[in-house]
Amino acid sequence: MSFNKALEHTTGLGLGDQPRMVPITDQILKVLRLEKTSFRTYAISALLLSLLFIFFRFLVKVFQICHKFHITCQRLRCFPQPPGRNWLLGHLGMYLPNESGLRDEMKVLDTLRHVVLVWIGPFLPLVVLVHPDYIKPLLGASAAIAPKDKLFYGFLTPWLGDGLLLSKGEKWSRHRRLLTPAFHFDILKPYMKIYNQCTDIMHAKWHRLTAGATASLDMFEHVSLLTLDSLQKCVFSYNSDCQEKNSDYITAIIELSALVVKRQYRIHHHLDFIYYRTADGRRFKKACDIVHRFTTEVIQERRQALNQQGAEAWLKSKQGKTLDFIDVLLLAQDEDGKQLSDEDIRAEADTFMFEGHDTTSSGLSWVLFNLARYPEYQDKCREEIQEIMKGRETDEIEWDDLAQMPFITMCIKESLRLFPPVTLISRRCTEDIKMPDGRVIPKGIICLVSIYGTHYNPSVWPDSKVFNPYRFDPENSQQRSPLAFIPFSAGPRNCIGQSFAMSEMKVVVALTLLRFRLSVDRTKKVRRKPELILRTENGIWLNVEPLSGQTTATPMAQPQQ
Known part of the structure; x- marks a missing residue:
């Protein structure tokens, strides 16, 4: 099938027709001064392909981030968490910056005395170290390996x-x-x-x-x-x-x-x-x-x-x-x-x-x-x-x-x-x-x-x-x-x-x-x-x-x- 017929088949328009465009492509063509040239249709196709490519790259990036997050979560499963994690807030309700929050932290120490995994919201994990033997590898590391956050x-x-x-x-x-x-x-x-x-x-x-x-x-x-x-x-x-x-x-x-x-x-x-x-x-x-x-x-x-x-x-x-x-x-x-x-x-x-x-x-x-x-x-x-x-x-x-x-x-x-x-x-x-x-x-x-x-x-x-x-x-x-x-x-x-x-x-x-x-x-x-x-x-x-x-x-x- 020729390009013209393919275009007519997919869009219902031939080369001589004036297609109704997505607003963003219309604006881009105006900036490039191609809205009234014979390259109009080619330009539209190129722009749509570019947008499709950008969207595909975005999806790939999102997938990579999600996959990396999934792997990280798997690796963090070995660390115990305090009870009472909320699906949205995580453990935020337990670690409030006040007297009751400090007392709640002491209650956690009754059972978890080395390292604790807490969540800030659904996506931010924090590893909390509360024992000298577990603090040593972190604080003993060079400033290049363990910079401040x-x-x-x-x-x-x-x-x-x-x-x-x-x-x-x-x-x-x-x-x-x-x-x-x-x-x-x-x-x-x-x-x-x-x-x-x-x-x-x-x-x-x-x-x-x-x-x-x-x-x-x-x-x-x-x-x-x-x-x-x-x-x-x-x-x-x-x-x-x-x-x-x-x-x-x-x-x-x-x-x-x-x-x-x-x-x-x-x-x-x-x-x-x-x-x-x-x-x-x-x-x-x-x-x-x-x-x-x-x-x-x-x-x-x-x-x-x-x-x-x-x-x-x-x-x-x-x-x-x-x-x-x-x-x-x-x-x-x-x-x-x-x-x-x-x-x-x-x-x-x-x-x-x-x-x-x-x-x-x-x-x-x-x-x-x-x-x-x-x-x-x-x-x-x-x-x-x-x-x-x-x-x-x-x-x-x-x-x-x-x-x-x-x-x-x-x-x-x-x-x-x-x-x-x-x-x-x-x-x-x-x-x-x-x-x-x-x-x-x-x-x-x-x-x-x-x-x-x-x-x-x-x-x-x-x-x-x-x-x-x-x-x-x-x-x-x-x-x-x-x-x-x-x-x-x-x-x-x-x-x-x-x-x-x-x-x-x-x-x-x-x-x-x-x-x-x-x-x-x-x-x-x-x-x-x-x-x-x-x-x-x-x-x-x-x-x-x-x-x-x-x-x-x-x-x-x-x-x-």
């Missing part, structure tokens, strides 16, 4: 950029090497004066609020401002006096943290083109601009001074002053002599401000809460710091004192076990991960290391719900896996600032117990709320009572730069 961290990118928290591959490895000296003990030691000073400011405020009696104060509110104050001084050598008055920069950081959490729970806000047209999206962009502008101005000012004076003269001008985080990053060089760009430094400074203030303030607030709940441990900690400070003219804690606080350290660690600031971390592996029992997590699957689940796992921690600082007595820790306690994560991507956080927490706890007695405000119930960090629904309210004969040192003024 963007599903859980992606919303932070416009704020934090490509810093240590979010970067991966060679860039992450290079930045990790360059940033490690910034957390060396020699750099951290001078920060002790800043920790003391910022704690003195908070305590002076507490003395005014208590007026010699007892007052109920929200620890999260006061401690968050303290950690932001100290970080701004350690990172930028800048004193915004944020514990006493409002600061645009500090307000922006607090708002950004809240907006990121809010966005996570609004599915339609996950799409950027929708989110940035909402009121929250505009507030997020405005807050990012405030933070970035502040950081950029400090970096550019320091870079200009460094270039004008030269490294040697610039360092001499810093003698007698604390070398801050920006200073260290400006001087950092890799093996090839290459320095970090201003954009890289800004990303790392913003990351440190975010990670350092939120996690440390959460950890500190929960430590004070636990010591308020257990007066006998509070008294023992107070006796320890009083013994250290005996005979001194001032209350200032020194670097060498930190090693003389074994029981305070034990209490801090036990609090971090029961109330880890970060309750889980996520990885999306680029290779299959083999578990110790031979089961395999397929590559591409999101793996969640449940820090909370591991810390409450009864097969790892007997009487796991009980606050018992003696678990961290050196003699009791010897037989325990190092991955049983991971508040700062572990492996190649562990928290680079954990020494900074621990030293600050020890100073704040020690000085607080030296000057105040804490007790729980029974009129305000504490209900946990896991977000980016472990918070509470309505704060942590403690009764704060000044100890007789104790006064707070007058904070030294620090000039703005």
